[in-house]
Structures are given as structure tokens and as C-alpha cells.
Amino acid sequence: MPAERRLYVGPSLRRLRRDLGLTQADMAADLDVSASYIALLERNHRPLSAEVLLRLAQTYKLDMAALTRQGANDDAARLQAVLKDPMFADIDLPSLETADVTTNFPGITEALLRLYTAYREEQLALADRGVAADAPGVGASEASDPVAESRRFLEARRNSFPTLDDAAERLAQAVAAHDGFTPYFKARHNLRVRRLPPEVMVGSTRRLDHHRREILLSDELDNASQTFQLALQLAYLELGADVDAVVAQASFATDSGERLTRRALASYAAAAILMPYTAFARAVEARRYDVEALGRQFGASFEQVAHRLTTLQKPGQERVPFFFIRVDEAGNISKRLDGAGFPFARHGGGCPLWTVHQAFRTPRQLVTQWLELPDGQRFFSIARTVTAGGGGYGKPKVERAIALGCAAEHAGRLIYTQGQSADAQAATPIGVTCRLCHRTECTARSAPPIGRSILPDDIRRTSAPFGFSDS
Incomplete structure (x- = not known):
């Protein structure tokens, strides 16, 4: 007779206990086991017995299958997603090792996931403050x-x-x-x-x-x-x-x-x-x-x-990563979400060459566009106006434009690029914002870039609003 498969559900058990608002001692009392045994189960130092699994299902009205299929697999997918960060690119991190860590060391796994999230928040905060430091009239209140x-x-x-x-x-x-x-x-x-x-x-x-x-x-x-x-x-x-x-x-x-x-x-x-x-x-x-x-x-x-x-x-069930932005006719951003690594302007307006700012000319019509940033990154976006309010004749309406986009490498999965090749498409050269864009020949520029010397125009006037040195 084959040996019984050992069942380790530490992360799932810990998540269940916290969702129920219980301490380890509370759960131990409910299940008629010791608190130290619950601690060992949560750390995957002990397998979950069939008897305790049945008690869990009966005491907390659980679907046993739901409890056993979650846990280490979910945490492994989350950790694997974190380890895709470019900072880990030079490290060989086989998925089997990731699964071993989440199965045998659930506490360390959770600590790493929390640490990485805190790191991402700090990086974003530093980016906000770093740009603000170069912008006149913006103080520490940005933080x-x-x-x-x-x-x-x-x-x-x-x-x-x-x-x-x-x-x-x-x-x-x-x-x-x-x-x-x-x-x-x-x-x-x-x-x-x-x-x-x-x-x-x-x-x-x-x-x-x-x-x-x-x-x-x-x-x-x-x-x-x-x-x-x-x-x-x-x-x-x-x-x-x-x-x-x-x-x-x-x-x-x-x-x-x-x-x-x-x-x-x-x-x-x-x-x-x-x-x-x-x-x-x-x-x-x-x-x-x-x-x-x-x-x-x-x-x-x-x-x-x-x-x-x-x-x-969702780790393990990812789809195309998108970014999203919603703007009004004055260029004010009322909503911004980034899941695709798009470098949004954190201060000031965006690039006027992006069709999200031109969508108001053709209300309710969907406009597609290939985009290329100064560093060579390419994206694909769709833009369209949407209306809020109204609901009757004479009722005030608010017209906004939204853009949804993804990196060029994923664009082929979208119906909007059917029959198109990302490499063959002419992309519109855009910048993040004028103050951070160093394209010398942009006639749509509204401000000179930070850190560049403005050229005199007493002898020669450039077609761009601001002539500046290219180095």
C-alpha cells in the first residue's frame, strides 16, 4: 500500500486564522490541539493530518479542497513574480527552488514579499521627491x-x-x-x-x-x-x-x-x-x-x-499588463494606474503628441497609436473619450479621455493590432513630459528640458520653440 502523501498547508492555515481574527491559542482551543502544534503547522514543520483537516472543515465550515489547493502554490507564484524584477536578472533562480522556499520556509517567504513591497513603495516615493526637487515652487509637502x-x-x-x-x-x-x-x-x-x-x-x-x-x-x-x-x-x-x-x-x-x-x-x-x-x-x-x-x-x-x-x-494567472490614464481637456490627470512600467510624468503635463490628449477632437471614437520613448521603449495605446454626468437634456456632462496601453511586446495579443507587426509600425516619438524630454527637434515642446543650456536666437532661430544644446 503506498505511503500517505504528506499535506503541508502552513501559509493557507495562517491566512485562514488571520482572516477569522484568531490567535494560535484560539484556533488550538477550537480544534482541541496545542498552540505549539498550530505554530508547527503554520511553519510547515508538521504535515496536516486527515483528522485535523476534518476538524478544520467542520469547525469553520470550510471547503477542504479550497484549503489544500491554496497556500504554498499561491506564495510560490507571488515570490516568482517578485523574482522577475530586473535587479535579480543575473541570479539563477529555478522555479523549483522558489517552491522549496515557500513550502519549507513560509515565514521567510512572507518576510521577503513584505520587504519587496516596502522597497517598491520607497522607490516610488523617492521618484516623486526627486522630480519635485527640480521643480520650482514645489516643497517638501509633496512627500x-x-x-x-x-x-x-x-x-x-x-x-x-x-x-x-x-x-x-x-x-x-x-x-x-x-x-x-x-x-x-x-x-x-x-x-x-x-x-x-x-x-x-x-x-x-x-x-x-x-x-x-x-x-x-x-x-x-x-x-x-x-x-x-x-x-x-x-x-x-x-x-x-x-x-x-x-x-x-x-x-x-x-x-x-x-x-x-x-x-x-x-x-x-x-x-x-x-x-x-x-x-x-x-x-x-x-x-x-x-x-x-x-x-x-x-x-x-x-x-x-x-x-x-x-x-x-494575479500570480500564476497573469494577463497582458496594462497602464491606464484619464485626463480632462486641460490635461489634468484624474486617474492613473500603471501595471506595464510606463513612465508617467509625476509632475506637470504629459506629452501633447500622445493621442489621449487629441481624443477630444473625435468624441467616442477609438484611436490607436504606437509610441516610442527617448530611451527606445515602445508601447501601444488605445484612447477614447468617455462621458460622466448628464442623464437628461440640459444636464451638465463631464467629458474626459482615457488611454489604455501595454508594452509593444504584448501588443500582438490585442485585437487592435490584428495584422500588424510592432517592428513594422512607425511609432510616434513622445516624451514623458517636456521638462524631462531631450528631443531637440520637437515643435510641440512647451518648456525646455532640465539641465540643458538654451541657445541664443539673435542669429539663428530654430523651428522648435526652444533651441538647446545637444549635450
Whole structure:
């Protein structure tokens, strides 16, 4: 008779205990074992016996298969993703060794993952302050800018939060089992959904009325926006603890920075309810990242789908890494997410040669563009305007443009490049921002680059707004 396979689930057990808010002693008492045994299990120093596995399932109403298939595999995928950083490029790191580390040393694995995340946050903070130091009129207050603080938190984690994806996916299944949000709210929270005119909502698009047990929505919202607001309310009601756990991974210099991050994570969870990771990740490949087709499939808006595409970096189930930006007609950035290594301007405006700034000339039409940065990096982007507000004749609308893009090496997987070769395409030469761009012949330049001497124009005037030395 073959020997019984030993089952090590340390990381999963530790994650379960923390999710339940239990100490090792609490779990030991529940399972009628010693606290030291729980500690050994969590460190993978002891295999999990069938008897204890059964007790876990019965005590905490768990799916045994879910417990045993998570853990070291998830952590191994996360660690493998971290080890793809260019700083480790000269080190031979076989995947088998990574699996050994996560299986045998789960504590060290978690420490390394936390350390790398802290390192990424610090690098992003230094980049913010480094650029600010060269910009006139900008002081040390940049370090405590709540918007920059929230963006650093999201960028350090590549705007990917697998724990929220998993929790939202389970919640989406529960909503589907009740045939939609309205019956689910009634059955689970005794809440009724009502749609009311703007004069009754008094400036609100969504409001939770605890006294009357109602969720109120403005009837000016389109269907996709109403559905998103219901998903967002559900995220606040049922995924608060999951969001709190993610926020607790970092310390914030400002209360506003933490609140902005919490809002971003709640919106992330809402999108994950509407577009569950497993189904959405399968659909993007089937539809070749066609944003409009995906929107029809999942009942979401163009912007909601574009935003969701930036989050598909769950370790072991990664899809094309995208960056996303939303700007108004004045060039102000209201949302920026980077999962593709695009060097956004952290201060000042972007490059006017990028079609995201020209999309307002052709409202609602999708524009594609190949981009090339001064260092030779090539990207592919799509841009289109989106509208917020309105909902009736004479109602004020806000027109913005969004761009979604990826590195040229991934562009062939997108339907928008069908029949095109990245190498054969003429790319538009753009810069990060004028102050950091050293292209000497750009006629769209609005400011000279930092660190270059401006040439006199008493004898010769260049076609570019600023003539400057090329060295």
C-alpha cells in the first residue's frame, strides 16, 4: 500500500486564522490541539493530518479542497513574480527552488514579499521627491501629498490585490445565485433598491438609508453606472474586513491618503464583483482584449472594463499588463494606474503628441497609436473619450479621455493590432513630459528640458520653440 502523501498547508492555515481574527491559542482551543502544534503547522514543520483537516472543515465550515489547493502554490507564484524584477536578472533562480522556499520556509517567504513591497513603495516615493526637487515652487509637502501617497500604494502592488479578487468572486457567485443585486440585498441585508430623480437625491448618486432600509440610486445614472454603484455598496457592506486587511499592509502619512486608498480598493472590489477574475481573465483572451465587446459581455462601461484590465496580475494567472490614464481637456490627470512600467510624468503635463490628449477632437471614437520613448521603449495605446454626468437634456456632462496601453511586446495579443507587426509600425516619438524630454527637434515642446543650456536666437532661430544644446 503506498505511503500517505504528506499535506503541508502552513501559509493557507495562517491566512485562514488571520482572516477569522484568531490567535494560535484560539484556533488550538477550537480544534482541541496545542498552540505549539498550530505554530508547527503554520511553519510547515508538521504535515496536516486527515483528522485535523476534518476538524478544520467542520469547525469553520470550510471547503477542504479550497484549503489544500491554496497556500504554498499561491506564495510560490507571488515570490516568482517578485523574482522577475530586473535587479535579480543575473541570479539563477529555478522555479523549483522558489517552491522549496515557500513550502519549507513560509515565514521567510512572507518576510521577503513584505520587504519587496516596502522597497517598491520607497522607490516610488523617492521618484516623486526627486522630480519635485527640480521643480520650482514645489516643497517638501509633496512627500505627504495624499493623491501621490495613494498612487504609490497602488503602483507598488501593480494595482493587483488577489485577496480582494478571491473574496469578490465568491460574493459574485452568491449574487448570481439570487438572480441579481436587488433580490440579494433584500434576502441578505433586508434592503430595498430604489431609483429616484436628482431633486430627491440632492446631489448624491447613491445613498444608503439605514432608517428606511433602502439603497437609493439616482435615476440619471446609466445602467452600467447603476450596477457598479450597487456592487460598490455591496463591497462596503460585506468586504470591509478584506479591504481593511489590505490597507493595514502600509502606514499612511495622511488620513486623506488612507481614505483615498480605501476608496480605490472598494472600487477595485466592486469591479471584481461585476467582472470576476476567473471568468474575466478567460474572456479577455477569447475576445483578444476587445474593450467594447467585454463591456457588452459583463454589462460594464468602456472605462470600467479598461480599468479592470489593469488589475489582471494575479500570480500564476497573469494577463497582458496594462497602464491606464484619464485626463480632462486641460490635461489634468484624474486617474492613473500603471501595471506595464510606463513612465508617467509625476509632475506637470504629459506629452501633447500622445493621442489621449487629441481624443477630444473625435468624441467616442477609438484611436490607436504606437509610441516610442527617448530611451527606445515602445508601447501601444488605445484612447477614447468617455462621458460622466448628464442623464437628461440640459444636464451638465463631464467629458474626459482615457488611454489604455501595454508594452509593444504584448501588443500582438490585442485585437487592435490584428495584422500588424510592432517592428513594422512607425511609432510616434513622445516624451514623458517636456521638462524631462531631450528631443531637440520637437515643435510641440512647451518648456525646455532640465539641465540643458538654451541657445541664443539673435542669429539663428530654430523651428522648435526652444533651441538647446545637444549635450
